[in-house]
Structure formats: C-alpha cells, structure tokens
Amino acid sequence: MALSTVAWVTMLLAILALPGVASVVLVRSLRTEGRKLTLLREQGNLDSYSPQALRELREWIQTNPNNPYVADARQRYNECVRTLREIDDPYYDWSDEQIEELEVIEE
C-alpha cells in the first residue's frame, strides 16, 4: 500500500519537527559548549549574559529594588560587567562600544 501525498507530507514534517530539530539542537549545544571550553581555557573566564539578557537583567533590578532576589541579580550583573571588561573575546556578541557603556550597579 502506497502512502498518500498527505501522509508523506505529515511524516516528513514530523521528521523535520522532531528528529530534525533534535539533531540541530544537539549539534548546536555541543558546538557552543566546545566554544565555551576553548574560551575558558584561553581566558579563564566567560561573560554570562548576552547584550539583550543583560539589559533585561538591569531593567529588572531597577524596577524590583525590594525583591528578595535582587541582591543575587546585582551580583550576577556586576560579575558579568567586570568579566566583559577583563576578557578579550566575549562568548556572546558584544561590541566594544556596548562594553564601554556598561556600568556596575552599586550593591
């Protein structure tokens, strides 16, 4: 019995959406980990947030000054800023201008 066209399309889409995506994610995850390890070996440290994620972290700290987790958030924010100033090759896509504009938040 031959498969109908719609069954073929459904099957191929399922393969694409599941094993296809899983394979891409696996390769990407292993590659990013490899890059992190290389940077860590070379620099001893790594930036933890992307520009967008760090901007959101700063906004959250500013709008939630009384949140019980704000001290932890500030510590992580400042640690990332200091790291970005120390290292030559950031993991995330940071430009020199973006790094220069960053300021630590008073703890």
Add this chain to the structure above:
Amino acid sequence: MTDSEARTAREEWGSRFGFLMAMVGAMVGAGNIWRMPFTTGQNGGGAFLVAYILLLYVIAVPGLMAETMVGRYTNTGVIGSFRQVLQSKRGQGLGLVVLIVNVALMSYYAPIIAWALYYTVHSVLLTFTQPGFQPQAFWEGFISNPALVIGMHTLTMAGLAGVLVFGIRRGIERVVKWMIPLLVIALIAVGIRGVTLPGGMEGLAFVFTPEWGSLTRGSTWVAALSQALFSTGLGWGIALTYGSYLGRYDDVPLGGGLFTAVGNTSIGLLAVFATFPVVFAFGLEPSAGSNLLFISMAEVFPELPGGAAWAIVFFASFFFATFTSGLGITEVGVTTVSEETDLSRTGSVLAVCGVIWLLGLPSAYSSSFLDQMDFMFGTFGLPLATLSIIVLVAWKIGPECARVIDLNRNTGIYVGRWWNPVVKYVIPAVMIFILGYGVVSSIGTENQTLMILGIAFMVVLTVVSTAVMSIIGEASTGSVELASDGGD
C-alpha cells in the same frame, strides 16, 4: 563543612553530551515505545501529531526549562530546592510530595524494566527463534512465576544500584553515553527493516494519515496533552535533580528544555517506525499495549529473516530505554536522601533502591496491582508533583525573575517574555485540567473507587508531608542564596 565548601564539592556532569544523553535517557521510557505509536494511530494519526508537536513546543519545552533551571539555580535536590525557594520548613513538604510520588512511580516501573531485562536475556539466548516457541505461553509462564518476576525485579534494582553507586559522572553518565546512541541506532535499524517488509507501509499509513476531524474532539487534545507532558518527564523531579549537577557555565534552555523534550519525542517517533510497520506487516493488534511488545513482537521474530538478531536489537533497545529512565527516576531519591540525611552516596543508593525494591514487590507479583498504581500515581500523583515544581518557579520565584536572573544566564538560546505566561498560567491550568479530567472521566466507571482513593491519598500525602517536614525539616538559612557558582 561550610555551605560554600559543600557546594564546591558537589559533583558535576563530565560533558555536555553526557548531560544531554542522561536527560533524554531518563525521559525516554516504556511509554515512548509502546504508548506513543498506538496513541498516535488511535487519535487521528497525523492530526494527533500536529496537536502533539504544538503542545510539546508550547508547554513541555518551557516547563522543562523551568524545572531544569530551578535545579541549576539551587544546586540541590527536590527537598533542598523547596527549602531554598520557599524558605520554610513546611514548604519542604511539597518537596517530600514530589519525592514520594517519584519513589512510588519507580516502585511499579522497576518491574517493567525487569520484564525488558528478562526478554533481552532470552533474545540473547535465542529463545524466540527456537522451534515451537509459544509467545503467549512464554509470557504467561514468566508473569505467573512469582520467584522469577521477583528475582528479575531484584536483579534490576541491583543493576540500577550498581550504576548509581558510582555517582553522576562515573555512574549514570558513563552508562547513558553509549546506551542512548545504541538505542537510537537500534530503533532506526528495526524501523528500516519494518518499512521494507511487505505490508509495512500500511503501518505508516495508519499512523501518518491525518484524520483532521479528530482535532475537534476533546479526547484527542487530552491525549496529546498527557503524552506531551508526561512522556517528556516534566514534573518527575528528574530535570530538577539532573539540572542541579550542571556547572556554572552550562546552558539550561537549549539542553534541559528544547533538546530534552524534542529528543525524547523523536525517539517516540522512531518507535513508531520500529513497531507499526512490523505490526501491520504481520497483522498484529496495534492497540495491545505492553502485550504488543512481549507477546505480539516476540511472535514476529521467528518469521523474520535474521529474526534472532532483530529480536536482540529490539529488546535490548527497549531495555536501554527503560533502564536509563530507571536511573533518572531513582537518582531523584538518591540525591535528596544523600543531601537530607547523614548517609553517604553509597548508603543513600542502598537505602533508596532498597525501599523501591520493597515497595515494588506487589507490582512485580501482580500486574493488576501495577496497573492500579499506574492509574493512581500517573493520573493524580504526577500532576500534583508537576504542579508543585511549576508553582515553585512561577508563583514563588516569579517567571520574570527566574528568566532574567538564571534562565538566560549562559544560555545557548535567548528565552523571551513569552515564557512567563506559559509557566505562570498555562502549565498550572493544564495540570488542574488534567487532574479534573481524570476525576470526571472516572466517574461511573470501574476506576471510580480507585479515583476516590487516589484523590484521598494525594490529599493525605500533601497534608502529612507538610506536617512531617514542619517537624523534622531543616530550617532555612533565612537568606535567599540561589547562585550556583560552584564549579566550571
């Protein structure tokens, strides 16, 4: 030992590949191999897959991200996570609920691993291709022999303990790094063999031909929801526990969320290719559930060219799927017990495996008891445990706080604000709906008494657990300290 010293000493995954394989291995289990193919075919084929994949990406992926994150965030097991986040002794009771549900689940899952082990051993002994082999009689002879089933159950728990005693890196990681790739290769091989059989394509037509009308039926969406949530292992405490062994620079959303959910379902899809073409090629009953594996499939191998080898590949892959799940489920208890008591890792492994072995004896002895446990804990215990973990992230820490502080830290993919309403409203609502659906659909059926018992048990479990932990629970430090900067 100070807290910081204890954190530094905490074990971590040895490699990214090891963590990913452990996560997928823990989530891929018997349900993927025997439930997903049939559920897909039964609920509209391709239409069900559309609903399922949609729910997988919208609910299961964000849910797993949340659960893995809370583990990485707190660097502790289930009770420790609830203690750190809720900052109360009573709140740790919810952690105890997750732990007890997990142990109860494992108590009836262990006998299923034992069945897989028994069939794998016999496939190696070439039993299934012996002249005059009777699959039905073989299965009944096994399942009705208490000494044999309890012996296999004991062997299974000893095997799990034998791996877990070596810890995360030298135990679990070392095993899953070869078991999961072999499982995938084996399923692909059986799948290719299946679709090339005369009539094999009919199985694929049954599964993949979409019956779009089924998308208008509530039962299709409930089945898709259940499969998307529970077969991905959300709320079992496994993602939380495995996540707690991640290092400072590890990513959560890409590996713990996306890869775990999609990788797990991909293996379910491979199981569709591995079983349904064979089922249709040999005219077997596709709705036979566990019987499909242990009776129907065993019947097929003598008729296949090279059947002895195919039997080994098939049953070994099923054993790998169940055994790696057993490792994940049991590790939840081992991690928690070793953190909350003075027991060493070895002592914790022996204690947890011993308790599971003991509680598993009735399920090993009686399949109907196993089914009743599955109904009670699968229908009511798991949603309760999942709800507890998700509420911890979504309603106590807060989704935006969790997202900006930890989820997007060292991430491989940026997670946007869309994540917040999903974990805060959608997943809890779905869990409550599933609990309610389980109650309503049981009314007036033979499961009604069991449903009432199940609900009563979960209420008592929650009350007693919170009461017990308010007496014996460890007091929180009084400060919110969530950074997991232990190691690299």
